[in-house]
Amino acid sequence: MxxxxxxxxxxxxxxxxxxxxxxxxxxxxxxxxxxxxxxxxxxxxVTDQAEFAKEFCRELNAESENGTTLIHRMADKAFVNMIESGAFGFDDYETAQPSPSVAVNKQSTQGDQS
Known part of the structure; x- marks a missing residue:
């Protein structure tokens, strides 16, 4: 890839x-x-890349009182953006029809990198 x-x-x-x-x-x-x-x-x-990276990971994985992390909140924001923009691959839970799993096209998953 x-x-x-x-x-x-x-x-x-x-x-x-x-x-x-x-x-x-x-x-x-x-x-x-x-x-x-x-x-x-x-x-x-950044004066110590290795130490900075450890602290960055610790902060990303730190749990709030309700058990969520910054990673959870980032994913939540992405889900909201996807819904608002009409992204494909999911639908309202109550009305969604199951579909067969298919292989993911890796080229289309990396977003706009321009």
Whole structure:
């Protein structure tokens, strides 16, 4: 599979899982982007890539009081966006008709990487 162009992170289907990747080489770019979008107030510099990556993973996997993580909340936001944009592959639970499973076209799962 050809790797998509990466600008700090991407999602792809690998086997039977959706995998989200943030290459370590792009962590500074990602945190610069957060600063540029006023998500964080003060610009930060990654000084220890391995330590930063451990802390990033810890934060992504940290559970809130109701047991959800940032990954759950990210998926929830993606689901809402999919519903609002009329994405294919799912329907209202009460009216949906089951369909046979088919192999996933991996090329179509990587989104717009332009």
């Amino acid at each position: 050809t790797q998509p162009r990466v600008h700090g992170g991407y999602a792809a289907i690998e086997g039977d899982a959706v995998v989200i990747r943030f290459p370590l080489a792009f962590m500074q770019t990602a945190i610069d982007g957060a600063w540029g979008l006023n998500v964080i107030d003060k610009r930060q510099k």
